[in-house]
Amino acid sequence: MTKTFRAVHLFCAATLLLMTGCQGFHTAQTPSQIATPQNKTVGSAMVNPDSETDLQMSSLMPSDFGIKDQVPLEAGAKIPGRFIVKFKADVSEAEAEEIRDEVNAVHLGYIQRSQNLEVLESENLSESDQTYAELKNNPNIELVEQDALVAITQIPAPTASYPINDFLFKYQYGQIKTQAQQGWALAKDGKGLGENTIIAVADTGVDGSHPDLKDKIVQGYSAFASLPYNGDTHGHGSHCAGIAAASTNNNIGIAGYAPNAKIMPIRILDNSGYGTLAGVSAGITYAADHGATVLSMSFAGPVYSQVIENAINYALSKNTIAVAGMANTGSNAVMYPAAYAGVIAVGATDSSDKRTSFSTYGNHIHVMAPGVNIMSTIPGTNYIQWNGTSMATPAVSGLVALIKSVLQDLTPVQVKYLIKLGADDMEAPGFDIYTGYGRMNVYKTLYYAFLKLSLMK
Known part of the structure; x- marks a missing residue:
């Protein structure tokens, strides 16, 4: 529609x-x-x-x-x-x-x-x-x-496209579907590209030596004494970090959704991709206490935890936006942390702009993002295409960083609303349990962010 x-x-x-x-x-x-x-005449009325x-x-x-x-x-x-x-x-x-x-x-x-x-x-x-x-x-x-x-709130067609020289950008169909280049072209006055924002990637760590990530890393946290926050043996965390905020226009690799955002590695999953409730809650708390703008969580489990929900609520109280993947069950299984109140829950779309068969659905889903054959960074100097709501999640986290670089004082509820407002509707009109409010759109969302900024002056 x-x-x-x-x-x-x-x-x-x-x-x-x-x-x-x-x-x-x-x-x-x-x-x-x-x-x-007397009667007044206006035209024929x-x-x-x-x-x-x-x-x-x-x-x-x-x-x-x-x-x-x-x-x-x-x-x-x-x-x-x-x-x-x-x-x-x-x-x-x-x-x-x-x-x-x-x-x-x-x-x-x-x-x-x-x-x-x-x-x-x-x-x-x-x-x-x-x-x-x-x-x-x-x-x-x-x-x-x-x-x-x-x-009228009809959004004008984009008039400019942000130039990109990263040689693998041609494989990043997600940025094309979400009109990322057109959104980046709206940036002005040091706002709109993720300036002064930090994306906390709660995952397997981030390879701080990767050429597309090394200039983006800030002090992070590891729940494991033997595993540094800025290392990643598994690769999942580095892949998510690149999607969110890889260096852009450096003539190598890919372009992240938030070109000027920083990355805070929160290593709460080990080399096999597993973590504990204790480690996750500690990582969330660290991110919230150390200035994270958004917390990107590409992991899921069926167990409700009061401890983790409390940690997320703590982060939200500090204006740290929480984003999590719906998981890859292909069913309506309730998975956490996406199902906690206040979290922006993300499903996955493919290159045809359709919901993927593996994307978990339910009443708590908020928005969709590209999650199939997503090109991004892995440890060393490498890049690879992976699938999952894990890949869709950092795309939305990058969008959050873009929004907050325009409107830094927005609350989590307001950020969630702007993403909803700018999304491209899918499947059933309006909200539905399969695709939420639709697939994220960088251009439309930033258009609304800059409009709100102009009304606040």
């Missing part, structure tokens, strides 16, 4: 609608018209002046009135001099008109006549802030809100 995207922020229902595809807009040379007792709602504005923006720069056409932009006002129930029309005169504003129309909710427009836009303050402080006014722009 075609997904309907929703704005990250919601605005008052009375705000104006803006078509982002428009080539421009017209601003009148006189103030918007004051409602009159007739508006009864006594109806509950009779608001019809002559232009998107008020007239210039000497203001040199117009308000930027973007969602959230405040409209100077235009206010939504609700007079108290005992205020007469004569008293309301006196207040309008005092602030030098005209009545444009009613949003809800029975509720005394109307729109006013200042006749001197250069005094917009003063007018707002006077309305806000007037004891006869119950509510005042400055009007603002909203916009």
